[in-house]
Amino acid sequence: MLWHHNWNKLILKMSLPTRTVWIVGTMAVLLTAPAFCESPAFLKNIPDEIQPIDAPFPMPQLSRPVFPDRTFNIQDHGAKNDGKTNNSAAISDAIDACANAGGGTVLVPEGKWLTGAIHLKSNINLHLADGAVLYFSDNPDDYLPVVFTRWAGFECYNYSPLIYARDCTNIAITGPGTIEGNGVKWWTWEKVQQPNAYKLYENQVLKGIPPDERIYGTPEDGFRPQLIAPINCINVFLEGFTISEAGPFWTIQLIYCENIIARNLKILTTGGPNTDGLNLDSSKNALVEYCYFNTGDDCICMKSGLNEDGWRVGKPTENIVIRYNYTEQGHGGVVFGSDMSGDIHNVYAHDNVFNQTLIGIRLKSTRGRGGVVENLWFKNIAMRDIETQAIRIQTDYKAWFSSNGGKAPLFRNLYFESISCKGAKREAVTITGLPDAPIENVELRDISISAAKGFYANEVKNIKLDQVNIRPSEGPAMTWGTCEDIEIDPAF
DSSP, X not given: OBOOTTOOOEEEXXXXXXEEEBOOSOOOOOOOSOOOOSSOHHHHSOOSSOOOOOOSSOOOXXXXXXXXXXXXXXXXXXXXXXXXXXXXXXXXXXXXXXXXXXXXXXXXXXEEEEESOEEOOTTEEEEEOTTEEEEEOOOGGGGOSOEEEEETTEEEEESOOSEEEESOEEEEEXXXXXXXXXXXXXXXXXXXXXXXXXXXXXXXXXXXXXXXXXXXXXXXXXXXXXXXXXXXXXXXXXXXXXXXXXXXXXXXXXXXXXXXXXXXXXXXXXXXXXXXXXXXXXXXXXXXXXXXXXXXXXXXXXXXXXXHHHHHHOOOEEEEEEESOEEEESXXXXXXXXXXXXXXXXXXXXXXXXXXXXXXXXXXXXXXXXXXXXXXXXXXXXXXXXXXXXXXXXXXXXXXXXXXXXXXXXXXXXXXXXXXXXXXXXXXXXXXXXXXXXEEEEEEEEEEEEEEEEEEEESEEEEEEEEEEEEESSSOSEEEOSEEEEEEEOOO
């Protein structure tokens, strides 16, 4: 089938074997996505004030938390920056003193400070001064006793995250100082993570063992802890610091949190396995802006629990705005799933730049997850030198703890506008659903992508393409599998 230049609109209804479309002519596309540059202008001129949030869904305006004007210097509580002293007790004493006084700032001054687990309390701002480095111990004993957390989608008790808080209100970590996760020694644990996770899932989650009895706190059966992972906290503020060295596992995981701001962060975690940048996990009302990510896994990721444990908890990730961020490397610039069993609703990612990531925009899940991912908007996004696809949406992803006959996830109401990509090394766009749960209601408008191969869709229902310019270096511009209700406006 050929399109000719005098066709203005093509509307197809089909549920047929795969068919291809070869494009003849040039589409006129006007894009407002930010032009790619090595250092985007928005990272050079970060406003001090948090600008109003304008989202296509109801969302509260978020602002900085205010802390009492008190400062507690960790040196005054016995901390030493000699590179040998473990300062966990001194930092804990400073936090306790600050909390007992009614809150304020716990100051980490210039110098390199060795520490184990840090547990924040309500109304505490952990401030890393210019030249301050928190350097975390790689001794597992420094992260005991175990604490309640969600590890890769499952609730359990595990080694404490390096920086942790539970059931707190008004907490902050602010810069301009640096955090070094020192995760190298932990990364060898990856070999035992999968059998331990199967033990947790099959012997405990599926048998209804409560989280209080799921205890993992030895090198033989424990899980690598997260670097920063508050759980069930309200008003969480992260600003201005750098993570210059990856920790044991995910870098920032915000679990069951509400009213979150993460801005002007530099996350440099390319060294180890599963070193995601920032994961919003069953959390709501979040703003992520003016951050730089160079990670060993997903850069910015939305999650909501895994399979039966995700359904039991039943907390979606929702009301998220992601703007003015720059990502390099990593498995995806902005990613959804694969653990999304508690649902993901209402996410708006706009005015971001993704460079050299494995995939640009990535939505992934698998049979067995159940859950719904819906109402996502992507606008004004520029990509370059993407290793595989610029946009990849799939519910047939082969992830762990998937099944052949389990609940199918549902992806629907996905909107892409003013997206550009200069150079995807595989397909420009791939969208693949499941026969009994096709991906529904997808709109792509003002899209310009150069790639090795073109656009592919299978098991998709109700998809609209308006001014979509796909420029493959080989093969057809578009290939359609089993799809229904397709509307294309090529705008020749």
